[in-house]
Amino acid sequence: MIKKIFSKRDLKLPIIGGLIAAASLLSTTATAEVDINQLRQQSKIMFGTLSETMPGSENDTPAMVELGKTLFMDKRLSVNDSQSCNSCHQVGNYNGSGVDNEATSPGALPGTKGDRNSPTVWNSGFQMAQFWDGRAEDLKEQAKGPILNPVEMGMPSEEAVETKISKIAEYQQSFKHAFGKENAISYDNIAQAIAAFERTLITNDRFDDFMSGDDQAMTKSELKGLQTFINTGCSACHNGATLGGNMYQKMGLVNQYPHQEDLGRYKVTGLEKDKMMFKVPMLRDISRSAPYFHDGRVETIEQAIYDMAWYQLGQKLSTQQVDDIATFLNALEHQTH
Template sequence: MKIILFLALVFSANTYAQDDHQIDTKTIKRFFEPLPESIIDEEENAALIKLGKTLYLDPRLSINDKISCNSCHQLDNYGVDNEPTSPGHDNKRGDRNSPTTMNAALHIAQFWDGRASDVEEQALGPILNPIEMGMPSKGAVVSKLQAINEYQKLFAAAFPDQKHPFNYNNIGVAIGAFERTLLTPSRFDDYLKGNEDALNQVEKKGLNKFINAGCVTCHNGVVIGGNSYQKIGVVESYETDDPGRFEVTHIESDKKKFKVPSLRNITKTGPYFHDGSVETLDEAIRLMAKHQLGKDVDAAFIEDVKAFLGSLTARK
């Protein structure tokens, strides 16, 4: 990954300073990786995944039996609810946008501030969050599920080697296993695997501009982001009251740093930024170019880059 970042900086600052410079396919593939076919053995873990999906969709994990993981991370809507911030069990809202669960298991960490190391840990947070699902304690969640006959069978099947499979940690293990199946290959993956015709000419032009401008410095790798933290407003200051990763690390230099979001399915997962304050992808591209790269980009740049980003949308 350090090599990728170094290459990105070199290309954006020196060799490929012009947005329309044509970059060869071999070089492009140094910045990105196609999604793997799988990151969990779905046959071997079928019972665990079945339990995880059932839990993911079950509103009974909330205090009022109305909010499920799927309420904010909708499986039929690219893993989001398209809300700036999501309403919780009593209609209160947090201060950060709900990111997609699609491909999330491939990120460096979870949540905007990286406070959870993986999807298994992340899945347990919202259940006890007083604004989100509002359950009062781990014990209350376990007791609630134990009283449901369906879960007696599902937990026993998912954890056959455990004498007492009902525990709070196993809820996260199961939901995380299910989320590891949520990979969304796109035409861009076909392109990276050698199908030159998978992208049209406008999309390829946008990809070149994306790299030449320096967007690839942060948005690279298998999920086109999700693998580093970056300060918002690194070149030109960006106003936000959110301390970002500082809340986790208490390191001064982490103020206003956030996990770089994945750009997979980005045309479908607005509104944008950590607080969901940016309604359109056009504006998000413009603001990122300005605040992260120090560039005032024109409409043609935005349209071409947006066309490339469209190639990251999951194949139906």
């Protein structure tokens, strides 16, 4: 049962800027039976399938990717050898969820903790920008941030990172191999290699199989959930191949989000209009990345669905609608075979 945390007032809520209309443009009236062919066509238009390659990967080499993977897993990039990129964005042997399933992640130094939930690294290079507030343009710029962040990996400077890595014999050879020259160890190349590895982290799921023509890829319950996802307006923001990650939206568009401590993109731009604006999270593999929201306050996917419908669309979904949408989101889970 979903926890009902709002009052039972009967509200007449406006349609905000055509938000719901945009999502329902291609939708049909929900029925017990789903027209699978029509739903497939809707999905192709609204979402599309994931590309097999990520933007920027055309310049990556196997040596660069392998170096990036080693760096991504290496705790020596932190000030006290306790924290790696993988500590917060766990991918392991490509089976990890891409997150640490913590509300906010512990840092390398005792008592330190990040102020936002660690987003998944899977498919991250398909997004328009990186971090919840979009402060990094791409994966390379993003990779430079956590290493020097005092509440994450805690290294004091780029020069300190270069000096530390330069003293490791295995890296002297692997950087030369990856970048084709002597003395290739630099902070910029460290970030470039990590980004190259991250560009290989592309999920594979049954939703793409369905859109590619496999009528058996998704269950009837999942297809019903997909139709509910579209009809209720979720796809107005969670669209494109990653079902998110391609726009900023106010957290609390219709009904105010109760936690206003983090003002989101406003911290980057200083613009009044950007208060409580965050990048819309991707929904691919979302079932594995709890807890949810930028502050990690919501523990279950069902509660997240219910809350988002209220904050963003002004709708109080029924338990059945929530369950339907949650069932659909399971079809977005990464398959490792």
